[in-house]
Amino acid sequence: MPVLCNRCEIKKAHLKRPKTGHSLCKECFFWVFEEEVHHSILSAKLFNRGETVGIGASGGKDSTVLAHVMKVLNERYDYGLNLILLSVDEGITGYRDDSLETVKRNQKQYELPLKIVSYEELYGWTMDTIVKQVGLKNNCTFCGVFRRQALDRGAMMLEVDKICTGHNADDVAETVLMNFLRGDIARLRRCTAISTGSEGAIPRCKPLKYAYEKEIVLYAYFKKLDYFSTECIYSPNAYRGHARSFLKDLESIRPSSIIDVIHSGENLSVKEEVRMPIQSNCARCGYISSQKLCKACVLLEGLNRGLPKLGIGKHHKLQDKLLKSQPLTEEEEKKFKRISF
Amino acid sequence: MLGKNRLVFPGEKVLLAVSGGPSSSSLLFQVQEGLSHKASKKLRFVPGIVHIEEGAACGKIQEERTKIVADLKSIFSTSGFPFVIVYLEEVFSLPSSVLQSIFSLPTEKDDLYKEAVAGFMQSYHTSVKKNLCHEKVAQETTLTEDHPHVSLLSTHAHANGTSISAFRGDFPYSPEQTKAVEKLFASVKTLTAKEEMLQTLRKHLILHTARIKGYSKVMMGDSCTRLAVKLLANICLGRGAFLAMDTGFSDPRHGDITIIRPMREYSSKEIAFYNKLFGVPSVFTAGLNTKAPEKASIQHLTESFIVKLQADFPSTVSTIYRTSEKLNPRYSQTPADDKGTETCLLCSCALGIELRDEASAFRAISISEELSQSKKPEGGQVSSSTTEECCAENKVETLESSGCSCQSRERRNTTPDLWSLLCYSCKLVVKDMTSLDLLPEYILEEANRRRRRQVVY
Numbered sequence: 001m002p003v004l005c006n007r008c009e010i011k012k013a014h015l016k017r018p019k020t021g022h023s024l025c026k027e028c029f030f031w032v033f034e035e036e037v038h039h040s041i042l043s044a045k046l047f048n049r050g051e052t053v054g055i056g057a058s059g060g061k062d063s064t065v066l067a068h069v070m071k072v073l074n075e076r077y078d079y080g081l082n083l084i085l086l087s088v089d090e091g092i093t094g095y096r097d098d099s100l101e102t103v104k105r106n107q108k109q110y111e112l113p114l115k116i117v118s119y120e121e122l123y124g125w126t127m128d129t130i131v132k133q134v135g136l137k138n139n140c141t142f143c144g145v146f147r148r149q150a151l152d153r154g155a156m157m158l159e160v161d162k163i164c165t166g167h168n169a170d171d172v173a174e175t176v177l178m179n180f181l182r183g184d185i186a187r188l189r190r191c192t193a194i195s196t197g198s199e200g201a202i203p204r205c206k207p208l209k210y211a212y213e214k215e216i217v218l219y220a221y222f223k224k225l226d227y228f229s230t231e232c233i234y235s236p237n238a239y240r241g242h243a244r245s246f247l248k249d250l251e252s253i254r255p256s257s258i259i260d261v262i263h264s265g266e267n268l269s270v271k272e273e274v275r276m277p278i279q280s281n282c283a284r285c286g287y288i289s290s291q292k293l294c295k296a297c298v299l300l301e302g303l304n305r306g307l308p309k310l311g312i313g314k315h316h317k318l319q320d321k322l323l324k325s326q327p328l329t330e331e332e333e334k335k336f337k338r339i340s341f
Numbered sequence: 342m343l344g345k346n347r348l349v350f351p352g353e354k355v356l357l358a359v360s361g362g363p364s365s366s367s368l369l370f371q372v373q374e375g376l377s378h379k380a381s382k383k384l385r386f387v388p389g390i391v392h393i394e395e396g397a398a399c400g401k402i403q404e405e406r407t408k409i410v411a412d413l414k415s416i417f418s419t420s421g422f423p424f425v426i427v428y429l430e431e432v433f434s435l436p437s438s439v440l441q442s443i444f445s446l447p448t449e450k451d452d453l454y455k456e457a458v459a460g461f462m463q464s465y466h467t468s469v470k471k472n473l474c475h476e477k478v479a480q481e482t483t484l485t486e487d488h489p490h491v492s493l494l495s496t497h498a499h500a501n502g503t504s505i506s507a508f509r510g511d512f513p514y515s516p517e518q519t520k521a522v523e524k525l526f527a528s529v530k531t532l533t534a535k536e537e538m539l540q541t542l543r544k545h546l547i548l549h550t551a552r553i554k555g556y557s558k559v560m561m562g563d564s565c566t567r568l569a570v571k572l573l574a575n576i577c578l579g580r581g582a583f584l585a586m587d588t589g590f591s592d593p594r595h596g597d598i599t600i601i602r603p604m605r606e607y608s609s610k611e612i613a614f615y616n617k618l619f620g621v622p623s624v625f626t627a628g629l630n631t632k633a634p635e636k637a638s639i640q641h642l643t644e645s646f647i648v649k650l651q652a653d654f655p656s657t658v659s660t661i662y663r664t665s666e667k668l669n670p671r672y673s674q675t676p677a678d679d680k681g682t683e684t685c686l687l688c689s690c691a692l693g694i695e696l697r698d699e700a701s702a703f704r705a706i707s708i709s710e711e712l713s714q715s716k717k718p719e720g721g722q723v724s725s726s727t728t729e730e731c732c733a734e735n736k737v738e739t740l741e742s743s744g745c746s747c748q749s750r751e752r753r754n755t756t757p758d759l760w761s762l763l764c765y766s767c768k769l770v771v772k773d774m775t776s777l778d779l780l781p782e783y784i785l786e787e788a789n790r791r792r793r794r795q796v797v798y
Contacts, residue, residue, distance in 0.1 A: 007714065017713060020713050022713040036708060043704065176576070177576070180576060181661065182660065183663055242646075249646075250577055253636055253637075253639055254531070257639065259706050260579035260769070261576055263702040264575070264577075266701055270668060
């Protein structure tokens with residue numbers, strides 16, 4: 001007796017949903033997945049009519065599925081949005097150049113305009129050269145900070161109103177866990193918000209926030225979408241890896257724990273006496289920042305001076321010195337030189 | 342730590358919850374030291390000890406349990422405080438008032454504290470001159486009251502004094518009662534839910550003991566490491582909203598009884614060193630997840646994760662501790678409107694947080710459940726009558742009623758009305774149970790009472 005789909009009860013079930021454990025046939029699964037994203041968008045009021053929306057596309061499964069679903073929903077429910085693909089080239093050979101090819105193919109398939117910004121043209125450094133200077137332990141910080149700025153600058157060049165990224169439920173849950181383990185109160189409050197951003201910066205949202213990674217993979221597989229599926233070669237030593245393996249183990253014990261973690265993260269509240277960072281603009285490049293110099297400028301400064309650990313850790317007192325481009329003293333320099341790995 | 346928080350008034354009766362493990366034994370030892378005459382800064386409260394014997398849940402044999410209880414009794418009697426040992430079987434004879442919180446009017450704590458201290462010091466000085474022998478007599482009478490026999494709390498146990506005395510000194514519960522506890526725990530399918538249920542029952546027993554014996558504060562011996570594990574596990578279980586109450590220094594959820602955790606700044610390593618250096622006796626009692634594989638339950642997984650992480654990043658536990666200090670209990674209850682805010686049946690936390698935001702994880706998962714099911718609620722199920730009944734009953738929260746109809750298919754064909762009385766994480770525990778009838782009476786009684794009150798409003 002074949003198992004019937006839980007929803008239509010006519011066709012044979014093709015898969016078992018990781019989120020709820022129900023058995024569904026292909027068509028019902030597509031419909032349910034798209035409906036859930038539609039519901040996330042509606043209930044959080046993410047978009048308004050006539051807006052231009054930039055989709056952060058890396059060629060991986062999340063952004064491919066995001067582009068596909070956004071296009072489908074835009075037509076089906078008539079959101080009235082202009083969609084553009086936005087891609088960032090970090091300069092990692094063997095990883096990013098291949099995935100960019102995938103993005104170019106996606107562009108042709110979905111008939112959406114595409115813009116690529118690269119670290120080389122924005123900062124003068126590629127990830128390969130950065131890793132040679134920094135080592136393998138803290139490079140994810142550089143990549144993440146630079147990518148965020150690159151995405152914003154690309155969006156400003158294209159004059160989009162909002163950016164949406166393909167962060168899925170697993171990503172958000174990992175971020176909650178990671179921030180909790182690191183004691184980062186400021187980020188803990190913001191990271192579960194489905195839409196972030198403030199005046200001066202382009203708001204960014206995560207329509208796939210409640211979609212499990214496994215379901216995204218299933219969706220891409222059954223729809224035969226074209227995506228690039230290798231891990232970044234520099235990622236194995238990141239702190240996030242610990243949070244990720246923990247989350248995967250949790251999911252194997254209880255599949256709903258991913259949503260439970262997000263639920264907990266959303267309901268965390270911080271006492272009022274806790275000091276939160278205030279937002280202002282970077283003195284050098286004008287980007288938003290909570291310190292005098294934005295993180296990207298600090299990191300770049302460190303790279304250019306050959307002091308790769310300048311941006312890692314907390315050194316508020318040196319911000320003034322950097323601003324005035326004063327040379328650092330001998331002892332200070334020693335602290336920031338790369339430690340052998 | 343106690344002085345900074347000004348929670349324990351001098352002369353107050355405080356119950357120490359001692360499990361026999363290293364940190365609670367250390368707590369007991371330090372309280373003894375603090376109360377003795379040679380301490381430089383004397384503690385000024387009246388302690389009592391309670392130990393909850395949980396062998397029934399773990400399926401231990403009787404000889405093991407009596408041996409452990411005997412070891413503990415010897416430790417407790419050397420301390421000189423009145424003690425009581427409560428068995429898990431008593432859970433079936435608790436009254437339903439355990440689940441209610443009784444709030445009194447908020448008072449200016451600081452002034453009261455200073456006055457109380459001043460008054461106490463005065464009376465102490467006058468009494469010490471005259472009534473040295475009187476004090477000693479008073480202590481002895483309290484000792485003989487609850488010591489050394491196992492004292493039973495339920496009122497009808499005192500009525501059948503004859504049958505109880507037959508067991509006294511040996512093991513006070515019949516095998517049927519033990520079987521009932523075992524059946525309850527067997528009906529919970531996952532180890533995670535079992536541990537949660539055990540914790541809840543344990544807390545209820547402690548609360549009941551405190552209320553009956555007139556204690557207003559309870560001290561738990563949770564160490565820093567244990568609390569860090571609990572914090573992370575609670576996040577994974579969906580209890581993020583109540584982190585501050587579950588792991589903070591004081592837990593005011595139950596109104597008249599406050600739970601305090603004075604050992605929360607000491608890591609388990611420090612406690613181990615202290616115990617070794619000062620020769621603190623402790624008894625190891627195997628728990629539900631002793632020797633279980635790493636992925637057996639969420640709590641166990643979290644513990645091994647944090648311990649491993651601590652080895653690579655030594656600041657993990659203290660960072661988590663500091664983070665927990667900065668948290669506020671969201672939507673905390675205030676005595677003024679305790680009629681308006683409802684509380685969860687099992688854990689006494691505020692209900693209804695998930696319904697406050699429009700776009701939240703809770704709504705997302707309810708939509709997922711709804712969409713994945715076929716539209717017709719009755720599809721030839723046995724429990725179709727209860728499905729309709731509970732859909733009709735749950736007019737209060739519409740989303741939950743649709744979730745209810747979907748889920749009451751296979752599992753919960755009895756008492757689906759518990760669903761709306763529980764918070765998010767207690768719902769997850771109950772979901773794992775095959776039958777809700779095995780829950781102790783007091784829970785079911787209280788559930789019925791609250792349901793009737795809900796229908797009235």
